[in-house]
Amino acid sequence: MSRFDFTFQQDSEDNTGGGDRFPSRLKEHDQWLVTQDKKPIVPSEGWQKSVNQLAFTEAQSKAEQLGGAVAFCFTEGGPFIGFDLDDVKEGGEFTNEALGIVERLDSYTEVSSSGTGLHIIAEGDHSDDHKHRGDLSEVGHLEVYDESRYFALTGDVYGGFTSVESRSTVVREVQDDHLPESQKFSFTGQQKPVSEQGFDGGKTGATPEQVRRTIEEYGKCRHTDVDHTRVIHWWRGQNGMKTSASEADMAFIEQLYFWCQGDQQLMDECFRTSGRMRPKWDEVHYSNGDTYGERHIRIACRRGDDEFDGRYVQ
Incomplete structure (x- = not known):
């Protein structure tokens, strides 16, 4: 298979419709929310606190009742990191730059609800040396989070990447290549009123x-x-x-x-x-x-x- 010749495939566990579209690795963690139009509705407030987050089965049930969607929350100290590639289609196709990131991370990937973006979830950490957001060189931008954010998941698996993998080294390299460095800050002792x-x-x-x-x-x-x-x-x-x-x-x-x-x-x-x-x-x-x-x-x-x-x- 060539570098960008991705094929769609069904996975017997994670991509057969319903809740099975989502990786079992994520479903093991009680870090789920219910959203409508990408905004949290269960819970509607305090979703950042682990005590308010739901088990997957509960979130899925409530989403079906309310006509919403399930979302996975990234939490401080948790093992997961999310890459949100936004507006990365050109001429109706995902750009080579976006697909290169997908191939390098080689972990769970889905098409976002807009149809023009991609979500990638892997195991790894956000680098304090880099900002969370950066513009890509072709079109669109990349955002990377490992806490205090959530992805409204679609389960529309892309390229057969159905499972969440541990990719700590590559996660760091992708951030090095695509995110700007954080502003260096020197403590001056300045008082804030x-x-x-x-x-x-x-x-x-x-x-x-x-x-x-x-x-x-x-x-x-x-x-x-x-x-x-x-x-x-x-x-x-x-x-x-x-x-x-x-x-x-x-x-x-x-x-x-x-x-x-x-x-x-x-x-x-x-x-x-x-x-x-x-x-x-x-x-x-x-x-x-x-x-x-x-x-x-x-x-x-x-x-x-x-x-x-x-x-x-x-």
């Missing part, structure tokens, strides 16, 4: 002092498994069993996600009133303008899958 830091919040109506007292009171109850001592130590500025202040910061913020019910604004206020607060919290540490505090709160919110559902001590 609090008024310019954007946090969602205000839903709890609680204060940092009420949160702190609630943690202490719940910790006194023998019928709970709350390790309030550890959290309060972090609140006071101690590192506890953590090897560094930064590691203790992250652990404390992840606890704040639970106790603040995911309220980013309240999480920020709690940290500012704690003994951990220092100028670093408001320093811009990332090339997109995020401060140390903004980035850590957003990471905690992506990871969090449980929230306090009791009443705050007044």
